[in-house]
């Protein structure tokens with residue numbers, strides 16, 4: 087009689103995986119795969135990467151004893167199988183929803199999760215640090231395993247990791263290289279070429295890893311559980327730093343993902359699980375607007391080139407890469423290299439446009455400050471996913487960029503309020519002979535918000551007729567709709583409101599400081615941390631006037647929909663209006679002014 091199939095729901099802990107008869111493992115893999123497809127189809131999330139590591143994750147949990155053995159996943163987008171095999175299978179109905187399962191490892195969910203940061207290439211550093219502390223505590227019976235992708239291996243900090251792991255033969259970290267040949271695009275650069283030669287066992291390929299001093303096991307079929315278990319046991323027995331080179335296929339086992347040449351369904355929205363097609367036709371996004379405009383600009387500006395860190399399509403460089411292939415440069419997942427290479431390109435007379443997600447700028451701040459700004463080079467950063475991204479959670483919100491950018495000498499920061507202004511400001515930015523940045527949110531392209539008038543670059547969006555200049559609302563970028571909503575609420579309460587959009591939010595246009603001086607109260611709104619952001623710098627610049635900053639708290643904001651997170655953070659029209667009212671009341675009562683947030 088055939089045994090009943092093992093379902094992930096029946097796996098409450100990794101030892102359940104280890105205890106299974108080997109002939110039941112293919113069934114378990116099939117069950118995990120269908121769980122991922124069914125659940126991600128219903129909620130949206132990452133798919134291709136997780137499908138590619140189902141067998142690899144089963145093998146990890148058969149050979150190693152998590153959490154006694156430490157499993158560190160790089161980037162973390164591929165950990166849905168790991169979550170399914172560590173007792174969370176039933177929670178996938180809440181995936182990436184407020185209060186529900188995170189799309190990345192999360193220490194609050196499970197002792198089997200270690201690194202919540204979804205930024206690539208740091209798993210080896212984490213593993214190195216954990217191995218060191220285990221050695222200090224003489225806990226030599228615990229193994230440390232880092233699982234990183236071939237894309238993550240194109241990041242410089244991964245090579246810093248290999249360098250350090252190789253320096254400590256007595257601290258045996260096991261590196262599992264999940265090589266599916268893809269980042270989003272096929273992985274680029276010399277590392278990718280070397281991995282291809284190793285995959286093909288080409289004679290004379292050499293081996294970068296053994297040359298550094300690690301043992302190398304592979305290439306191993308990353309979908310053969312038995313072969314993987316054998317390799318992992320050998321790696322564990324080596325008692326020295328070792329890399330297991332597993333060859334996997336991104337999207338494996340789900341034909342729509344396997345057939346998706348763009349990125350093997352790396353991430354998807356709500357889809358029909360049978361076809362893999364979106365349940366609803368996708369709406370045009372800000373990224374789409376940028377994609378079209380940068381291609382149009384580059385058609386007439388031969389000096390304009392575009393740069394990406396392994397994210398050509400997600401950052402909207404697809405059209406340009408097809409219309410002018412030589413104008414788009416992909417560094418791999420290497421933002422620090424990307425920005426310093428932009429400095430080199432700019433020195434040579436081009437105007438580089440560096441397309442990044444806002445959150446990934448953090449690791450290249452030094453290159454922005456001392457390679458680009460110090461030399462006052464004409465580089466434009468286009469920061470997508472700025473502000474609250476939502477379901478991707480705290481390590482993906484693009485909420486620190488304004489604070490970082492405003493601290494850079496000579497930096498000019500454009501914050502378009504709508505797609506029309508995105509196009510306008512992009513054209514202006516590529517004409518600036520110095521460092522500029524332009525940022526926009528992850529959401530469908532909003533309706534254009536026309537201005538009543540423009541004063542030296544600053545747009546006036548609303549004025550309450552026949553009312554005094556009680557409140558000035560300064561809308562930074564995508565907060566304009568919320569500020570206009572606040573103006574309506576305040577006007578209903580008899581408050582005179584002016585709403586302005588500086589467009590170039592930093593440094594502030596002169597008319598903005600004059601407007602602040604003319605109004606009783608100023609409230610600024612930005613989808614960036616309030617501390618050190620545009621508003622607090624305006625407050626500083628207009629210190630003798632009442633400026634109240636509505637912005638995001640300096641804290642890590644959990645995942646949820648963008649609207650839920652913005653509402654929780656008080657970045658809504660109602661909350662902005664309440665801030666203005668409270669300040670006016672304090673003024674009227676002669677009470678001391680409240681501090682900015």
Ligand SMILES: Cc1ncc(C[n+]2csc(CCOP(=O)(O)OP(=O)(O)O)c2C)c(N)n1
Pocket residue numbers: 135138161163164204205206234235236237238239264266268269270336352395396397419421446
């Ligand atoms: C520093 C950084 N830059 C960009 C990204 C966006 N990103 C997420 S996954 C990914 C591709 C990762 O490729 P790989 O490591 O090979 O994993 P795979 O998806 O193939 O399993 C990228 C570029 C990121 N998470 N971190």
Ligand SMILES: CC(=O)[C@@H](O)[C@H](O)COP(=O)(O)O
Pocket residue numbers: 161163204352353400471475478482528
């Ligand atoms: C893990 C990672 O960094 C990317 O996959 C990111 O989650 C994609 O974000 P979008 O879905 O907003 O393109």
Ligand SMILES: [Mg+2]
Pocket residue numbers: 235236237238264265266267268269
């Ligand atoms: Mg990969």
